[in-house]
Amino acid sequence: MTALHLSARALDAMLGEWVTEGSAYRALADRIGLLIADGRIPGGSRLPAERELSERLSLSRSTIGAAYAQLRASGYLESVRGSGSIAKNPAVDRGDPHESTGVINFTQAALPAVAGVDAALQQAARQIAPHLATLGYEPLGLPELRAAIADRFTARGLPTHADEIMVTSGALQALTLVARTLLARGDRALVETPSYPHAADTLIAAGARLVPVSVTSADQDAAGGWHEEALFQALERTAPTLAYLMPDFQNPTGASMSNDLRRRLVEAAERSGTILVADETTAELNIDRPNSADFAPLGAFGDVITLGSASKMFWGGLRIGWIRAARPMIRRLLSTRASSDIGTPVFEQLATTHLVRQTADLLLLRREELRTGRDALTDALAAALPEWSVPHVEGGLCAWVNLGRPASSQLTLAARNRGLLITAGPRFGIDGAFERFVRLPINKSPAETARAVDALQLAWRDISALALTPDLPAYADMI
Ligand SMILES: Cc1ncc(COP(=O)(O)O)c(C=O)c1O
Known part of the structure; x- marks a missing residue:
């Protein structure tokens, strides 16, 4: 296997804004350790030589040396004679962290199948026979599923015809199709920051230059939500080709746009010639947001491309998502799709048709699961880590928790040593910001949540003790 040689420039780009208020070497080591632990620097990669990195980051050789020493001490780096410093993922070396017993995975905000998926799959098995006589390729999706999805939009106040729906293999594939269809290299794409990291990666892969606009949780400042001035200025001044937004229960902040903001946003996008992708x-994982009439789908205000998914409402294993768009746009997306895949599996579409028809009832079950998980997380954090600020989560799948100090990368690494996998705040920023935040899922059972919060409390103590007793004093003095 050829080892990836990471240049100082490439590493610099991956690091983003990594400087925190603590010592530089430790912050740098934490950020590099996190990139390795997340797999974004694959194990076996060769890190830049100390001199090269010190020049690139304008830091002393001793600071880089201390950071690498710290990474070696914590098992993230090994020095191989003649090959330099090689990244190593201690968790992978111990076996797959997701499989090993006792490890709690809090990195994914998703739920097991809702009750009803089993029955829907059985029903699909009984209905598959006539489909076997067809070719089975349905690039736009099965007509009955497209109709069921359209009916659900209509029931939510957004009249929709089945012709305006394309079924995809998940919402992420839907975004990939949209990005490949609309973006040329160098085009601007507006994104929220923080945002769903895979979406930002998808836009970048399609060649986009990202234009970030900040969103906050409701309790961090008076109102929370979108930085409206920045949003409208970005649309007016940079006229992005598209804007990727989550108007409801934004991932990870949980913020939702008011109808008034939605209306002004659609008007501003029309003026700047920006295609809105919602x-x-x-969006339908509402726990206790008041007055659903105050939160109409963004598409009800104008021409918008809407992405949806069966993953969080029903089950991620179905791999079914959809796009709602005007007919000419659906035709454009169809021609892009032809070069990547030729349709979504028929069996899962049949099952999803039954589930979509029962959306209103199944959401009641989801709501109770999420309410229980949210309350368990909020109560456990309030008792164990009262200095953290936990927003009131009205819906969606996660809480964007403010630690009160920039220690997210450090906490994430310490939590791994305590058997808990979490995603650090910087993963949700496009430039490495958000060291004060972690995203925690609200969808776990109270027992699992209690174990996770115990591990968080221990990890927080570990890093707080570390902050008081600086190791590597010789290096620290030099920084
Ligand atoms: C905001 C958002 N969009 C898209 C996806 C991906 O959905 P799918 O499983 O349908 O591809 C996720 C999954 O975490 C998500 O949170």
């Missing part, structure tokens, strides 16, 4: 993957 990701509604978790």
Whole structure:
């Protein structure tokens, strides 16, 4: 296997804004350790030589040396004679962290299948026979599923015809199709920050230059939500080709746009010639947001591309998502799709048809699961880590928790040593910001949540003790 040689420039780009208020070497080591632990620097990669990195980051050789020493001490780096410093993922070396017993995975905000998926799959098995006589390729999706999805939009106040729906293999594939269809290299794409990291990666892969606009949780400042001035300025001044937004229960902040903001946003996008892409993957996971009439789908205000998914409402294993768009746009997306895949599996579409028809009832079950998980997380954090600020989560799948100090990368690494996998705040920013935040899922059982919060409390103590007793004093003095 050829080892990836990471240049100082490439590493610099991956690091983003990594400087925190603590010592530089430790912050750098934490950020590099996190990139390795997340797999974004694959194990076996060769890190830049100390001199090269010190020049690139304008830091002393001793600071880089201390950071690498720290990474070696914590098992993230090994020095191989003649090959330099090689990244190593201690968790992978111990076996797959997701499989090993006792490890709690809090990195994914998703739920097991809702009750009803089993029955829907059985029903699909009884209905598959006539489809076997067809070719089975349905690039736009099965007509009955497209109709069921259209009916659900109509029931939510957005009249929709089945012709305006394309079924995809998940919402992420839907975004990939949209990005490949609309973006040329160098085009601007407006994104929220923080945002769903895979979406930002998808836009970048399609060649986009990202234009970030900030969103906050409701309790961090008076109102929370979108930085409206920045949003409208970005649309007016940069006229992005598209804007990727989550108007409901934004991932990870949980914020939702008011109808008034939605209306002004659609008007501003029309003026700037920007195509709005609303990701509604978790839009229907309402726990206790008051007055659903105050939160109409963004598409009800004008011409918008809406992405949806069966993953969070029913089950991620179905791999079914959809796009709602005007007919000419659906035709454009269809021609892009032809070069990547030729349709979504028929069996899962049949099952999803039954589930979509029962959306209103199944959401009641989801709501109770999420309410229980949210309350368990909020109560456990309030008792164990009262200095953290936990927003009131009205819906969606996660809480964007403010630690009160920039220690997210450090906490994430310490939590791994305590058997808990979490995703650090910087993964949700496009430039490495958000060191004060972690995203925690609200969808776990109270027992699992209690174990996770115990591990978080221990990890927080570990890093707080570390902050008081600086190791590597010789290096630290030099920084
Ligand atoms: C906001 C958002 N969009 C899209 C996806 C991906 O959804 P799918 O499983 O349908 O591809 C997720 C999954 O976490 C998500 O949170």
